Amino acid sequence: MVLIPDPLAQLKLLHTPPLLKVAVIGAGYWGPNLARNFKTSPAWELCAIVDMDVERAAKVATPLGDVPVFATLAELLAGTEVDAVAIATPARTHFAVAMAAIAAGRHVVVEKPLAATWEQGVAMLESAEASGVVLMADHTYCYTPAALKIRELIAEDALGEILFIDSVRINLGLIQPDVDVFWDLAPHDLSVIDFILPGGLRPEAVAAQGADPLGTGKACVGHLTFALPNNAMAHINVNWLSPTKIRQMVIGGSKRTLVWDDLNPQQRISVYDRGVNFEKASTSAAQRKAQAVSYRLGDTWSPALPEQEALALMVQEFADSIQQGRQSRTGGMAGLRVLSVLEAASRSLALGGEQSTVAGYDIQLEGTR
Structure with a gap:
């Protein structure tokens, strides 16, 4: 029996890009999650786990098929060919590790926040652009099916003009040793706002109030507010x-209001056709006050969402951006926008809640919004 090759199958093989090789740097809390998703991704080959504690790295590597472990990035680069690195080390180390990888010509994805300071973030972006490598922020929540759906609904004007965004992210612990509650929790909310709004996260100033009732030396409770376009407002409670x-x-939108409850797997998103009907007028203040306000009480619906792990979608987006030679949907610029708000929040907190100006956006990278 003579087997005749399938031309379509052969063509598919010819156009299938080779697996990208990646190393995960950091085997602490987030590193094992990254390693697992890179291992199971059809686009990646997990080549190494890097951690100063090689025993901890080995505990992550062994269940994944005895992936090689290294103590430092220098040892990795000297001993293994990789296309990219995923950095899951403490925030204060992101800059040094990322810059070394970029200098070696490796693509980089960095756990939030992008860096410890605005200046470091700028240097990382400029170095990645000069080296022709992808720099991506691991804003995992942006790849949840819920966030992707919200982005889609806003883009198609299903909510109308955005009137407010109110986000609550509260829990018991874990009190971090090196950052306050804003730097620990708020990046999730800020990155989602940056992701879902067509213009991204671009406030001119922010105000932050925080409290440290336990005497830990850092804010454990915090409120962050800033203006959105068209006199709208965002508030984040951490x-x-x-x-x-x-x-x-x-x-809240002029047409509908959306509620995302991430802890409700049966109904993560609810869209309410309820709200205030108030036609804006460019007349005098007295005339505006005299305008009638009415309320609408419509239906509530919940869009069906696929059950997909956000981190798996992030890992795939990292591969796609490398193979397609483009900035990722949460590229370095998105990471820098979030970082600039965090820095402004820290300044506001030090000033007792006064508004603090957010650093400008004067870096133009090809393919970024």
């Missing part, structure tokens, strides 16, 4: 001390 865990974002 808290390490709450006995209940809440992960909720409310996005």
